[in-house]
Amino acid sequence: DGGITQSPKYLFRKEGQNVTLSCEQNLNHDAMYWYRQDPGQGLRLIYYSQIVNDFQKGDIAEGYSVSREKKESFPLTVTSAQKNPTAFYLCASSYNRDSYEQYFGPGTRLTVT
Amino acid sequence: AQSVTQLDSHVSVSEGTPVLLRCNYSSSYSPSLFWYVQHPNKGLQLLLKYTSAATLVKGINGFEAEFKKSETSFHLTKPSAHMSDAAEYFCVVSDLDQAGTALIFGKGTTLSVSS
Numbered sequence: 001d002g003g004i005t006q007s008p009k010y011l012f013r014k015e016g017q018n019v020t021l022s023c024e025q026n027l028n029h030d031a032m033y034w035y036r037q038d039p040g041q042g043l044r045l046i047y048y049s050q051i052v053n054d055f056q057k058g059d060i061a062e063g064y065s066v067s068r069e070k071k072e073s074f075p076l077t078v079t080s081a082q083k084n085p086t087a088f089y090l091c092a093s094s095y096n097r098d099s100y101e102q103y104f105g106p107g108t109r110l111t112v113t
Numbered sequence: 114a115q116s117v118t119q120l121d122s123h124v125s126v127s128e129g130t131p132v133l134l135r136c137n138y139s140s141s142y143s144p145s146l147f148w149y150v151q152h153p154n155k156g157l158q159l160l161l162k163y164t165s166a167a168t169l170v171k172g173i174n175g176f177e178a179e180f181k182k183s184e185t186s187f188h189l190t191k192p193s194a195h196m197s198d199a200a201e202y203f204c205v206v207s208d209l210d211q212a213g214t215a216l217i218f219g220k221g222t223t224l225s226v227s228s
Contacts, residue, residue, distance in 0.1 A: 004156075040122065042203060042218035043157075090156055100145050100164070100207040102216060104156035 003027065004105035006091050011110045013085075021076045021108045023091030029103070030096045032074035036060060037088040037107075046089075049074055050097040078110065085112045115140050115208040119219035127227050132176075132191040134222045136204030139185065145207040146187045147216075148178055152200045160202075163187065174198070199226045 004025045013019045025032065031050050035043040045058030049068040063082025068074055074093075078085045088109050092102040120135040138144060145164045149157040161172025168180040178189045187204060204219040 006156075009154075040220055042220040043216075044218075045215065088154075092157075100147075100216065101159065101162065104149075104158070106156045107154065109154065 004091055004093055004103055006089075006105040006108050008108060009106065011108055013110070013112050015112055016080045017112075018080060019078050019085075019110065019112075021078065021089055021091075021110070023074045023076065023105060024072055025074075025091075025093045025103075025105075026072060027093055027103060028071070029093035030071070031094045031099065032068070033092040033094075033102065034058075034064070034066065034074070034076045035090045035092065037090060043090065046076065048097070078112075085110060115144060115206045115217050117146075117204050117206045117217055117219040119202075119204050119222050121222050122220070123223045123225070125225040125227065126194045128196055129193050132189070132194045132198065132224065134189040134202050134204075134224065136187045136189065136219060137185050138187060138204070138206045140206060143182075146178075146180060147205040147207075148172065148176070148187075148189050149203045149205060150200050151203065151221075157203065160189070194224075194226045196226050196228065199224055 007022045033048045034046040044060050047066045049055040065077045090107045091105040094102045116139045118137045147162045148160040150160050151157045161170045163170045163180045171177045176191045201221045201223050203221050206217045208215045
């Protein structure tokens, strides 16, 4: 089955620690995205990548970092510089950046205390 | 720039009654529009999409939406609600930027279905 996997489903961290969220896809998609979801806010774009070894900041990139060393993988690191890291994080992919249809993973809920 | 407004943050219906989730958009050109559904603690699933073909779009699970350019609306409807329809629904508009296509999400409408 083709799809997007995110792990873990739930993640708990202490304030001041960096944490990395995993996102893997086997859809052979070029473009991948990270969104943050907060209650009543919809989805906001953190970073996106159009191709391996390339990525661009989205609307709320401060305090986050990403890498794209492989086509299938697009991990997101939430750094200690992110002031409000507790949120639901969703990874998505599309055939390419011009494709409007995005496929979403199941999400990771991060809680920082 | 494109934008999308979901007019209701919460809609409650009884099982078997019609569902209407309202969405208005703002666009400087003919947009592509989508509805996504999200069940609790899950990812988003595409319900339906409008891409300048037929203005009445049919999606999965009996949902449909009508693109009305004169009203800049893309409301989601279903004739008869089912308990399994309880979820959060997002209206989404595509936006073209220098890097390609971006999706602009509404803030979501939570649909509750009572028996």
